[in-house]
Amino acid sequence: MNAPYFDRQSxxxxxxxxxxxxxxxxxxxGAVLLPLVLTSCAGAGVGAGAPAxxxxxxxxxVSGDATLQKLNDTAAAKYSAYVxxxxxxxxxxxxxxxxxxxxxxxxxxxxxYAPTRMHWERIEPVAEAFGDLDPKxxxxxxxxxPGEQWTGWHRAEKDLFAPAGYQPMTTSERAVLAKxxxxxxxDLRRRTRTVTLTADKLGNGAKELLDEVATGKVTGEEExxxxxxxxxxxxxxxxxxxxxxxxxxxxxQNNAGLATELDSKFAALQTELKKHAKGDGFAYxxxxxxxxxxxxxxxxxxxxxxxxxxxxxVVQ
Amino acid sequence: MxxxxxxxxxxxxxxxxxxxxxxxxxxxxxxxxxxxxxxPANDTVxxxxxxxxxxxxxxxxxxxxAAFDVITEDRAELIQLLKDWTEAAxxxxxxxxxxxxxxxGGPADAPPEDTGEALGLNAAxxxxxxxxxxTLFEKDGTGRFGLAGRRPEALIDLPHFPGxxxxxxxxxxxxxxxxxSDDPQVAVHAIRNLARIGFGKTRVRWSQLGFGRTSSTxxxxxxxxxxFGFKDGTSNVKAEDAGLLDAHVxxxxxxKATEAWMEGGSYLVARRIRMHIEIWDRTSLREQExxxxxxxxxxxxxxxxxEFTAPDFDAKGPDQETLIARDSHVRVAHPSHNNGVRMLxxxxxxxxxxxxxxxLDAGLFFIAFVKDPRTHYVPMQLAMARQDTLSVEYLQxxxxxxxxxxxxxxxxxFFGEGLFTx
Numbered sequence: 111m112n113a114p115y116f117d118r119q120s121x122x123x124x125x126x127x128x129x130x131x132x133x134x135x136x137x138x139x140g141a142v143l144l145p146l147v148l149t150s151c152a153g154a155g156v157g158a159g160a161p162a163x164x165x166x167x168x169x170x171x172v173s174g175d176a177t178l179q180k181l182n183d184t185a186a187a188k189y190s191a192y193v194x195x196x197x198x199x200x201x202x203x204x205x206x207x208x209x210x211x212x213x214x215x216x217x218x219x220x221x222x223y224a225p226t227r228m229h230w231e232r233i234e235p236v237a238e239a240f241g242d243l244d245p246k247x248x249x250x251x252x253x254x255x256p257g258e259q260w261t262g263w264h265r266a267e268k269d270l271f272a273p274a275g276y277q278p279m280t281t282s283e284r285a286v287l288a289k290x291x292x293x294x295x296x297d298l299r300r301r302t303r304t305v306t307l308t309a310d311k312l313g314n315g316a317k318e319l320l321d322e323v324a325t326g327k328v329t330g331e332e333e334x335x336x337x338x339x340x341x342x343x344x345x346x347x348x349x350x351x352x353x354x355x356x357x358x359x360x361x362x363q364n365n366a367g368l369a370t371e372l373d374s375k376f377a378a379l380q381t382e383l384k385k386h387a388k389g390d391g392f393a394y395x396x397x398x399x400x401x402x403x404x405x406x407x408x409x410x411x412x413x414x415x416x417x418x419x420x421x422x423x424v425v426q
Numbered sequence: 427m428x429x430x431x432x433x434x435x436x437x438x439x440x441x442x443x444x445x446x447x448x449x450x451x452x453x454x455x456x457x458x459x460x461x462x463x464x465x466p467a468n469d470t471v472x473x474x475x476x477x478x479x480x481x482x483x484x485x486x487x488x489x490x491x492a493a494f495d496v497i498t499e500d501r502a503e504l505i506q507l508l509k510d511w512t513e514a515a516x517x518x519x520x521x522x523x524x525x526x527x528x529x530x531g532g533p534a535d536a537p538p539e540d541t542g543e544a545l546g547l548n549a550a551x552x553x554x555x556x557x558x559x560x561t562l563f564e565k566d567g568t569g570r571f572g573l574a575g576r577r578p579e580a581l582i583d584l585p586h587f588p589g590x591x592x593x594x595x596x597x598x599x600x601x602x603x604x605x606x607s608d609d610p611q612v613a614v615h616a617i618r619n620l621a622r623i624g625f626g627k628t629r630v631r632w633s634q635l636g637f638g639r640t641s642s643t644x645x646x647x648x649x650x651x652x653x654f655g656f657k658d659g660t661s662n663v664k665a666e667d668a669g670l671l672d673a674h675v676x677x678x679x680x681x682k683a684t685e686a687w688m689e690g691g692s693y694l695v696a697r698r699i700r701m702h703i704e705i706w707d708r709t710s711l712r713e714q715e716x717x718x719x720x721x722x723x724x725x726x727x728x729x730x731x732x733e734f735t736a737p738d739f740d741a742k743g744p745d746q747e748t749l750i751a752r753d754s755h756v757r758v759a760h761p762s763h764n765n766g767v768r769m770l771x772x773x774x775x776x777x778x779x780x781x782x783x784x785x786l787d788a789g790l791f792f793i794a795f796v797k798d799p800r801t802h803y804v805p806m807q808l809a810m811a812r813q814d815t816l817s818v819e820y821l822q823x824x825x826x827x828x829x830x831x832x833x834x835x836x837x838x839x840f841f842g843e844g845l846f847t848x
Contacts, residue, residue, distance in 0.1 A: 310535060375626065404629070408497050412626035422536030 181360040182309035182424060188356045190307050193233050197299045200229035204295045208288035211266055214281065220270050224338035224391060227263060231345035232352070233302075234322060235315040240301055246294045250334060261290050264334070271335035309357060313421030316353035319346040320414050328407045330395040340392035343406075344383060350417065351376050357424050365423040368416060375413040382409050431521050432545050469548045473519045475834040476690055478841075480553030481675070481770065481795050482665035484644040486606040489636030489774040489791065490613040491696065492621065493599025493827055494628040496562060501571040505846055507627045511556065511603075511620055512840040518616045521549035524623070541622065543615050550609035554616060556841040557694050557829030562600040576845055578685045580677075580693060580798045581830045588811040589818060596698055596825030599631045604694070604793070606772075610637070632825065634698060636774020636791045643772060649725060649733065652790055653701050653775050654820075656718050657725035660733055661760075663770040674768040674802060675795050687844030690833035692795040695769075695803050698776075698825030701789035706820050717816045719756030727756060758814040759806060767802045769794040789821070799828055 203226035210218035230237065230248070238244045245253070247262040254260055265287055269279045279287070326332040327343040354361075354372055361369045382405060386393045398406075471479045496504060514524045523529050525539025532538055563577035564570060603620055607613040614635070621630050640652045641659035645666050652658040663670045672678070679689040706714070711722060719737065720727055727737035729749045739757055741749045750757050761768055772795065777788040796802035810817045832842040 313535075408495075408629040411629065412497070415622065415625040418537045422533045425535050426533065 178360055178363060178424075181363065182357075185309055185312060185356045185360060185424075186307040189312050189353060190305075192352055192356070193236050193302055193307075196229045196233045197302050200226065201292075201295050201299050203229060205292055207266075208292045211270070212281075212285045212288035214284070216270055219266070220336075223263075223267065223270060223336060224333075224341035227338075228341055228345035228348075230263075231322075231342045232349035234346065234349070235318045236302060236305070237298055239305070240298065243294060243298050243301070247291070247298070250332070252331075252334070261287060262294070263291070266291070267333065267336050271337075273335060309360065310421050310425045312353045312357055313424055316350040316357075316420060317414075317417050319350040319353075320410060320417055322346050324407070324410050324414060328403060328410055330403075333395065337394040337396050338391070339395040340383070340386055344392065347376070347379060347383065351380075354417070354420065357420065360424045361420065364426055368419060368423050371416045372413070372420070375409070375416060379406075379409040379413050382406055432523060433521065433548055469550055470520055471549075471551050471553050473516050473835070474837055477676070477834045478553075478555045478691075478831060479519070479834075480555035480604055480606050481692060481772070481831070482643055482671065483551070483553050483606070484647055484665065485639040485641055485772055486551050486553070487608045487639055488606065488610040488613050489639075489793075490605045490610070490617045490633065491636070491791070491793070492603050492605075492617045492633035493559070493631045493696075494601040494603070494621075494624060495631045496570075496600040496628050498627045499570060501846075503627050504571050505840075507624060508556075508842055509840045510623050512835055514620060514623055515554040515556075515616075515841075518619065519549060519552050519554055521547075521552075524619045541615065541618055543618075544612055547609055547612055547615075550607040550612045552605065552607040552612050552616060554620075555604040555606075555694070555831060557602040557604075557831040558842060558845070559599045559602065559827060559829050561598060573845065576684055576687070578688055578830055579682075580800055581828065582800060582804075584695075584799070584826060584828050585804065585808075587807050587823065589822060590811075590826075591700075591822045591824055592826050593824050596632045596634075597827065599827055599829075601628065602694065602696070602827060602829045610635070634696075634776060634791050634825070635778075636776050638775045640773045640775055640790060641771040643770060653703055653788055654706055654714070654718070656714075656720065656722055657733065658773070658790075659771050660720075660725055663768050670768055671770070673797075675770045675797055677797050687842070688830060688832060692770075692797065692831045693799050693803075694827075694829045694831050695792070695794045695796065695799055696825070696827040696829070697792040697823050699790045699792050700787065700822045700824050702785075702820050702822070703788055704785050716751050717754060717820075719750045719754030728754075753813055753815045755810075755814050755816040758810055764806045764809065765801070767796075767806065769796045769802055769806075795831070 203222065207219055207222040207226050210216075210222060234248075237247070245262075248264065249258075249260065249262055250264045251260060251268065266284075268276065269284070272278065323343055323346045327339045327346060330337065330339050332342050333339045354376065358369060361372075383392075386398065386402070471483050473479065496507075498504065517524050523531075523540040523545075525532075527533075527539050529538050529540040529542035529545055558581075560577065560581050560583055562570065563573045563581070569575075603617060605613040605616040607616070617633065621628070639650050641662050642649050643662065643665055645664050649657040649660050663674060665671075675692050677685075677688045677691045677693075679686070681689070709717075715722055715728065725733040727735060727750060729735075729738035729741040737750055737756055737760065739748060739750050739760070739762070743749050757763060772793045774791045774793070775788075776791045777786050779787055781787045794803060812818075832844065835841055835843075
């Protein structure tokens with residue numbers, strides 16, 4: 111049941127979320143095999159025997175250096191474990207959110223909305239690799255094509271953080287949406303269990319997470335009604351930084367200078383973002399002044415340039 | 427840096443040879459540098475020299491100017507940036523790709539160093555001119571980069587002029603880069619790549635495209651027209667006027683020791699001037715000519731003669747009124763009414779889309795190079811803002827910047843090096 115999801119060329123991108131599926135953290139499908147249970151302990155089965163890269167993409171993870179290969183295989187296994195952990199938390203959180211939403215317990219649902227989505231945003235490129243799931247779960251209203259059905263997080267967001275003149279969903283509409291949200295998220299969990307990551311996918315995924323910040327979060331476009339963009343911002347940075355940290359042994363060997371630079375740029379961005387922390391979460395996007403947004407954007411660019419060189423540095 | 431020309435010409439030896447050719451083309455010998463600049467051999471302007479290029483260089487047709495905020499406070503990082511920019515500028519102005527691997531020569535897993543949109547294009551007389559804004563030296567009363575004592579006195583905070591409608595996001599900046607070229611793609615490519623090199627150290631504060639020059643800086647050039655439809659810059663200081671350049675444009679030696687680094691440099695005044703062109707277009711020809719003080723067709727002063735005839739501000743018509751109105755632009759701006767000061771103007775026409783009210787957001791991006799803005803810009807602008815009916819009724823300044831433009835670069839040096847040494 112996995113094969114179709116990796117026939118990327120045949121899937122027409124729809125909307126910004128779907129647009130990046132081609133490159134995503136880019137999972138080489140577990141076309142092979144399945145219950146490859148990945149745990150945090152070591153590279154059980156990852157790497158070496160993994161299927162070839164998707165057609166048309168030059169194999170990035172080839173290196174004559176056995177040490178480097180080993181470091182990269184270990185990294186891939188570790189990140190797989192990270193993905194697994196985040197997806198598990200996402201499923202649990204989504205169930206709680208969906209229950210509150212379906213029950214009409216709006217206050218609880220609102221409080222669960224942003225923190226739960228963070229698990230999604232940390233591994234977004236992985237999820238985006240499943241071209242059909244990403245739009246089902248994360249499409250914004252502005253991304254909809256005429257006649258397209260709108261499901262997922264942002265549909266619930268609009269109902270929970272309703273704009274003036276909005277016609278609320280009925281109880282049954284909410285129940286249907288909640289059920290679908292849970293089902294799609296469980297589908298996501300099932301499918302992520304069958305993917306194989308490689309070091310170049312980690313590097314590219316880290317870059318893409320920061321691209322997401324630059325084009326959707328620091329602009330305040332992602333969370334149109336809830337304005338919880340900084341939660342997503344933090345989660346994207348978390349995911350990128352985790353990939354970087356996991357790739358660090360290989361990077362240290364190949365380009366220690368880049369590792370140092372990334373350390374300092376991640377730290378600078380994190381320091382600035384932390385200034386907007388509030389309680390368990392963050393300030394709403396609308397509370398930021400233009401100067402504060404500019405500062406964040408400059409730090410995202412400052413990190414984005416060296417981060418774009420991570421992949422080639424670890425697969426060289 | 428990449429040694430390969432974007433058009434595939436090896437320029438290892440070309441750096442000197444091309445420079446020499448460009449020196450001829452832009453050699454201020456009074457012949458037509460524009461016509462000469464047609465072929466690949468002389469499409470470059472010399473990069474190294476006593477003065478920065480892009481000032482007396484015959485004005486190219488297109489502009490992309492960008493001002494940057496420096497977001498690091500680390501002096502070493504700033505110096506490294508200026509070195510990196512200098513190296514990239516040397517490559518770009520020679521028509522070469524940036525970085526050691528250029529646009530397509532790097533590893534497939536890495537983003538290309540050069541952004542690539544200028545592949546196949548020649549340098550199109552690209553010049554890159556760099557300057558330092560007041561806020562590079564100090565901000566909110568605090569010195570930066572150890573430069574607090576080095577800010578030249580002439581690098582003032584421009585005063586508010588009557589009628590100014592300056593927008594914060596179009597005003598100021600710690601650094602400025604003026605990219606001029608006969609090909610807009612080449613100019614934009616240059617700014618884009620410099621901005622990219624700057625990420626982490628700088629952020630773009632504002633940037634402005636200009637689609638057509640409004641000044642001649644050489645007698646070899648025709649006087650172009652601004653968006654009012656009039657010839658502009660007829661009495662501009664030209665590259666051939668060595669005496670005028672020394673008197674009005676170049677910063678002389680012999681000043682304070684802390685400002686010695688500016689000797690041979692200049693000050694760049696940038697003003698984004700929105701023109702109410704729709705209102706202007708409803709104005710009669712007689713009124714338009716009267717406001718300017720020149721004829722629309724030829725650009726001759728209303729006191730008679732041809733374009734380059736000196737205006738006679740005392741000449742009167744049959745009605746005993748002066749032929750050139752007292753509140754006309756040519757009179758208010760004329761050196762004889764401004765303590766004899768001149769400026770080298772190098773502005774560009776712009777349109778930045780529309781204003782949402784059915785009008786073009788268009789005007790003149792004014793650029794002038796002067797030896798001291800306190801004597802050579804501020805008094806004239808104050809007079810124009812008060813007395814020049816054209817300025818009062820048809821213009822609004824929406825952006826502004828003043829920058830100290832250091833002298834030119836020697837091979838192995840970098841822009842503004844003197845500011846960071848001695």
